[in-house]
Amino acid sequence: MGVDPEADASGIARPGQTGGLDAAPGGVLRFLTCGSVDDGKSTLIGRLIHDCGGIPYDAVVALAEDSRKFGTTGGGLDYALLLDGLTAEREQGITIDVAYRYFATTRRKFIVADAPGHEQYTRNMVTAASHCDAAIVLIDARKGILRQTRRHSSIVRLLGIRHVVIAINKMDLVGYDQPVFDRIAADYRALAARSDLADISIVPISAVTGANLTASAIEMPWYRGPSILQILESIDLHNDDLAKPFQLPIQIVIRPDQGFRGYAGTIAGGTLAEGDRVSVLPSGVQTTIASIGGTDGPCQSAEAGDAVIVTLTDEIDVGRGSILSSPDAAPEMSDQFAADIVWFSNQPLLRGRPYLLQMGVQSCIAQIGDIKHVIDTETFEPRSAKSIAINAIARCNLATSKPLAIEPYTTSRELGGFILIDRTTNETAGAGMIAYSLRRSQNVHWLGLGVSKEQRALLKGQKACCLWLTGLSGSGKSTIAVALDKRLHGLGHHTCVLDGDNVRLGLNRDLGFTDADRVENIRRVAEVGRLMVDAGLIVIVSFISPFQAERQLARERFAPGEFLEIYVDTPLQICEHRDPKGLYKKVRAGLIQNFTGISSPYEPPQAPDLRLAGGESTADALVETVTEELLRRQIIPS
Amino acid sequence: MPSHLHDLEAESIHILREVAAQFTRPVLLYSIGKDSTVLLHLAIKAFAPARLPFALLHVDTGWKFREMIAFRDDMARRLGLDLIVYTNADGVRDGVGPLTHGSEIHTDVMKTQALRQALDIHSIDAAIGGARRDEEKSRAKERIFSHRSAGHRWDAKAQRPELWNIYNGRIGPGESMRVFPLSNWTEIDVWEYIACEDIAVVPLYFAKLRPIVERQGALIMVDDARFVLQQGETVRQRLVRFRTLGCYPLTGAILSAAGSVADIVAELYTSRSSERQGRLIDGDRTGSMEAKKEEGYF
Numbered sequence: 019m020g021v022d023p024e025a026d027a028s029g030i031a032r033p034g035q036t037g038g039l040d041a042a043p044g045g046v047l048r049f050l051t052c053g054s055v056d057d058g059k060s061t062l063i064g065r066l067i068h069d070c071g072g073i074p075y076d077a078v079v080a081l082a083e084d085s086r087k088f089g090t091t092g093g094g095l096d097y098a099l100l101l102d103g104l105t106a107e108r109e110q111g112i113t114i115d116v117a118y119r120y121f122a123t124t125r126r127k128f129i130v131a132d133a134p135g136h137e138q139y140t141r142n143m144v145t146a147a148s149h150c151d152a153a154i155v156l157i158d159a160r161k162g163i164l165r166q167t168r169r170h171s172s173i174v175r176l177l178g179i180r181h182v183v184i185a186i187n188k189m190d191l192v193g194y195d196q197p198v199f200d201r202i203a204a205d206y207r208a209l210a211a212r213s214d215l216a217d218i219s220i221v222p223i224s225a226v227t228g229a230n231l232t233a234s235a236i237e238m239p240w241y242r243g244p245s246i247l248q249i250l251e252s253i254d255l256h257n258d259d260l261a262k263p264f265q266l267p268i269q270i271v272i273r274p275d276q277g278f279r280g281y282a283g284t285i286a287g288g289t290l291a292e293g294d295r296v297s298v299l300p301s302g303v304q305t306t307i308a309s310i311g312g313t314d315g316p317c318q319s320a321e322a323g324d325a326v327i328v329t330l331t332d333e334i335d336v337g338r339g340s341i342l343s344s345p346d347a348a349p350e351m352s353d354q355f356a357a358d359i360v361w362f363s364n365q366p367l368l369r370g371r372p373y374l375l376q377m378g379v380q381s382c383i384a385q386i387g388d389i390k391h392v393i394d395t396e397t398f399e400p401r402s403a404k405s406i407a408i409n410a411i412a413r414c415n416l417a418t419s420k421p422l423a424i425e426p427y428t429t430s431r432e433l434g435g436f437i438l439i440d441r442t443t444n445e446t447a448g449a450g451m452i453a454y455s456l457r458r459s460q461n462v463h464w465l466g467l468g469v470s471k472e473q474r475a476l477l478k479g480q481k482a483c484c485l486w487l488t489g490l491s492g493s494g495k496s497t498i499a500v501a502l503d504k505r506l507h508g509l510g511h512h513t514c515v516l517d518g519d520n521v522r523l524g525l526n527r528d529l530g531f532t533d534a535d536r537v538e539n540i541r542r543v544a545e546v547g548r549l550m551v552d553a554g555l556i557v558i559v560s561f562i563s564p565f566q567a568e569r570q571l572a573r574e575r576f577a578p579g580e581f582l583e584i585y586v587d588t589p590l591q592i593c594e595h596r597d598p599k600g601l602y603k604k605v606r607a608g609l610i611q612n613f614t615g616i617s618s619p620y621e622p623p624q625a626p627d628l629r630l631a632g633g634e635s636t637a638d639a640l641v642e643t644v645t646e647e648l649l650r651r652q653i654i655p656s
Numbered sequence: 657m658p659s660h661l662h663d664l665e666a667e668s669i670h671i672l673r674e675v676a677a678q679f680t681r682p683v684l685l686y687s688i689g690k691d692s693t694v695l696l697h698l699a700i701k702a703f704a705p706a707r708l709p710f711a712l713l714h715v716d717t718g719w720k721f722r723e724m725i726a727f728r729d730d731m732a733r734r735l736g737l738d739l740i741v742y743t744n745a746d747g748v749r750d751g752v753g754p755l756t757h758g759s760e761i762h763t764d765v766m767k768t769q770a771l772r773q774a775l776d777i778h779s780i781d782a783a784i785g786g787a788r789r790d791e792e793k794s795r796a797k798e799r800i801f802s803h804r805s806a807g808h809r810w811d812a813k814a815q816r817p818e819l820w821n822i823y824n825g826r827i828g829p830g831e832s833m834r835v836f837p838l839s840n841w842t843e844i845d846v847w848e849y850i851a852c853e854d855i856a857v858v859p860l861y862f863a864k865l866r867p868i869v870e871r872q873g874a875l876i877m878v879d880d881a882r883f884v885l886q887q888g889e890t891v892r893q894r895l896v897r898f899r900t901l902g903c904y905p906l907t908g909a910i911l912s913a914a915g916s917v918a919d920i921v922a923e924l925y926t927s928r929s930s931e932r933q934g935r936l937i938d939g940d941r942t943g944s945m946e947a948k949k950e951e952g953y954f
Binding site: 043045046115116117118119120122127129141142144145148149269270272273274278280282283284311313323324325327338362374376377378379431432435436437439443444445446449 | 658659660662663664665666669670673674676677701702703704705706707789790796797812813815816817818819820821822824826827828839840842844
C-alpha cells in the first residue's frame with residue numbers, strides 16, 4: 019500500500035514527533051471489534067496498533083519469534099499473536115477472553131476491547147460492548163453477511179452502541195472488486211434499517227495488507243470514503259450525560275471527624291452547583307448541596323463524569339446506595355421491571371430462583387418472575403422458554419426485594435444496567451438492561467393484619483416456626499416428620515406436615531422434575547409454609563430440596579429464628595438399600611431421569627441448624643433430638 | 657488537566673471508593689515505583705479529607721534499590737501513612753537472593769510467597785495494586801476486580817465478566833480480590849499525570865551518572881557490596897535512568913539523558929522499546945507472566 023504522506027489525513031505520531039500534555043485533544047474513544055473466528059479481527063487490531071507506532075521494537079522482535087512458532091502467515095508477522103495473550107489462546111489460535119489494548123494518535127487516545135466472536139463467547143462480547151462507544155463489525159468479503167454478523171449487530175444494538183463501523187475485510191482475496199463490496203454494503207444497509215442501528219460507516223479493507231486501515235488504499239481508488247482510523251478519529255464523543263438531569267449515586271460516606279459528613283460518588287448525569295436543591299432517593303427527602311469537593315479540592319460546580327464528595331445542609335439519612343437527583347426529574351422507584359437478561363453462567367437461569375442484583379451502588383435480591391421470551395440473536399425474533407441457558411438473551415420480568423431507583427437502559431447505563439450474582443458461588447451469572455418499569459412501588463402495600471403471628475402463637479403456647487427437613491430420597495425424612503408430628507401433637511402443640519409427595523399430588527401437580535420446576539415446587543411450599551407460620555403453627559416440611567439456593571430462598575421467607583434447616587444426613591448407599599418406594603431400582607433400570615443423588619445433584623447444607631445422622635439412629639431417637647432442640651430454642655416451653 | 661487524564665483519574669477514584677465500600681480489610685500494595693506512587697496519590701484524593709481507610713503494604717525482598725527504601729520511608733513519615741513492611745523470614749534464613757538463586761527462585765520466594773504470607777497474616781480481603789493492562793499480554797485480559805481463590809490462585813479461564821462500572825466484590829471464605837485501579841492507564845498517561853499533578857517520584861527515574869555493569873545485555877546498577885563482579889565485567893559510570901523499578905540486580909537501566917518529567921514524556925513519545933523490557937524476570941519464556949500470576953505474583 020503506497021501512500022503519499024501529504025495525503026495521509028490521519029494523526030499518526032511519527033518518530034521524532036513529540037507529543038505534549040495536549041496529546042489527546044479528542045479524548046479517549048473506547049471501541050470493540052466483532053468478528054467470527056476467521057474474519058481477521060485480531061489481525062486488524064494488531065495491524066492498526068502497529069501502523070500507529072504503538073508496538074514497541076522489542077515486542078515486534080518477540081512477535082517475529084511467536085509468528086514462527088504459532089503463526090499462520092507462513093513466517094510473516096502474524097499480528098493476531100499480539101492480542102491473543104493467554105497461552106491457551108496462542109496454542110488454539112482463538113480469542114477466548116476480552117483483551118484490552120491501548121494506542122494513540124495525535125488526535126485521540128484509543129482503548130480497544132478485543133472480544134471473541136464465537137457464539138459460545140457471547141458473554142465476552144457483551145462484557146466488552148458494555149465499555150464501548152463504538153464498534154467495528156468485520157465481514158469477510160468472500161462470505162458476505164453471515165448469521166454471526168447479524169448476531170454481532172444485535173448485541174451492538176442491545177448494548178446501546180451508537181457508532182458502528184462495518185469493515186468488509188479480505189478485499190485482497192476478491193481482487194479489490196467494487197461490485198462485491200457494493201453488494202455486501204447494500205445487504206448490510208437493509209439489515210441495519212430493519213434493526214434501527216444509528217450511525218453506520220461501511221469501509222472496504224484488507225487487514226493483512228493494511229489497505230484502508232490508516233489511510234486511503236491505492237488498490238481501491240473507487241472507494242472515496244475515509245479509512246477506519248480516520249472514522250475512529252472523527253467520531254463525535256460529545257458527552258450526552260451533561261444534558262441529562264442531575265444524578266449522583268452515593269458510593270461511600272466519608273467521615274473524618276464529627277464535623278464533616280461527606281457523600282462520595284461519580285456524577286452520572288447533569289451538572290451540580292453549590293446551593294442546588296436535590297432530592298434523596300429512596301426516601302424522597304429534599305435538601306440542599308452545602309459544598310462540593312472535586313479531585314483538586316473544593317469547587318463551586320461539577321458535572322457528569324466527575325468524582326466528587328458533597329456535603330448537605332441537612333442531617334438526613336444518606337448512605338451507600340442512595341441517589342441524589344434533581345428534584346423535578348428524579349428517577350422512578352420500582353421493585354418490578356422488565357429487562358433484557360444476558361446469561362453468563364453454566365447453570366441456567368431459573369424462574370423463581372433468587373439472585374443478588376447489583377446496579378452501580380444499589381444492590382438487592384432479585385427474582386425472575388416471568389421469562390417472557392428468549393431473543394433469537396440472529397433475527398431478533400422472540401421464542402418462548404422456561405429457563406435461560408448460557409449465552410442466551412431473554413426479556414424477563416424481575417421482582418426485587420426492595421425498590422430501586424431505575425431508568426431504562428437506553429436513557430442511563432448507571433441506573434439501567436445491572437449484573438446478577440449467584441449467591442452460592444458469587445460468580446457474575448448474568449447482566450441485565452432495564453426496558454421499563456412494571457409498576458411504581460409507591461402503590462404497593464402489604465395488607466396489614468389485625469392479629470399478629472406472635473399473638474396467634476402465644477394463644478397456642480408455642481413459637482411458630484418452620485422445620486425444614488432436607489435429604490435424599492429414602493433418607494427417612496417422611497418417617498421422621500410423621501413421628502415428630504405425633505410427638506408434638508402429644509405434647510399439646512399445633513402442627514402441620516407438608517410432605518413432598520402429598521404436595522405434588524395436589525398444589526404442585528402441574529410441576530415436573532426439571533430444575534426450573536423444582537425451584538417453583540420449593541417456592542410454593544415455602545410460601546404455604548410461611549402462611550401457616552403466620553397462622554401460628556409449627557410447620558414440618560419434608561422435602562428433598564436438593565439445591566442450597568432454594569433452601570436459602572425458603573429461609574428468606576421467614577423471620578430470623580423462624581426457619582430451622584434440618585439435614586437428614588443418610589448415606590446414599592443406605593437410602594438406595596432401603597428404597598422404600600422402589601425408585602432407586604427404577605433409576606438404575608433407566609426408567610427415571612433427573613433423580614436426586616444419582617443423575618441430578620444434591621447440594622448438602624453447609625451449615626444446617628440441625629444435622630440428623632439418619633443411617634445411625636432410629637426415627638424415635640432422632641425425633642427426641644429434634645424435640646430437645648426445640649426446647650433449647652424455646653420454640654416449645656419446657 | 658487534559659480530558660483523558662481527568663477521565664482516567666475519575667475512573668480510578670471510583671474504583672478505589674468501591675474497594676473501601678465493599679471490603680473489610682483492604683490494603684494498598686505499595687511497590688515504591690511510579691505506578692504505586694500515582695495510585696497512592698489517587699487514593700489520598702479519593703478519601704480526602706479523611707485519612708486513607710487502608711494501610712500500605714510493601715513486600716521488601718531485601719534487594720530493592722537503596723534510594724527506593726529511603727523514598728518509601730520518607731513518604732510514609734511525611735504523609736503520616738500506616739505502612740506495613742513485610743519480608744519473607746524463611747527466605748532471609750535460607751539466604752535467598754537473585755545473585756545466588758537466580759531470578760525465578762528469588763522472585764517466587766521473596767515476592768510471590770512473601771506477598772501471600774503477608775496477605776494471610778493480615779487477613780487481607782482486597783489487595784489494591786498499580787498494575788496496568790498495557791504492561792504485558794496476559795495483564796491485558798485481567799479484570800479490574802480480579803478474583804483469587806483460596807491459596808491466592810488466579811484462574812484466567814474462570815474470570816468474572818465485568819460490565820459497565822459495576823464491580824462484583826463478593827468472595828467466599830479464604831478467597832480474596834486483587835484490584836487494579838490503573839488498569840486503563842498507559843505508561844505515558846502515568847507520566848503525564850505525574851507532570852500535571854507535580855507528584856514526587858524516586859530519583860532513579862531521572863537520568864544521572866550511575867555505576868553500571870553490563871550483564872546479559874542489561875545495564876545493571878551496582879547498588880551495594882553484595883553485587884559480585886564476574887570475570888570480564890567492569891563498572892563504568894554511565895548516564896542512565898530506570899523505566900521500571902524492582903530488585904536492583906534484576907532491573908536494567910536505559911541509556912537516557914532525560915532529567916525531568918517533561919524529558920521523560922518526550923522520550924516516551926519517540927521510544928521504540930516496551931516498558932518491561934528491562935525486567936529480567938519476564939523474559940524466561942513466553943507466557944511466563946501468566947504462569948507467575950497463576951501462582952499469585954502481582
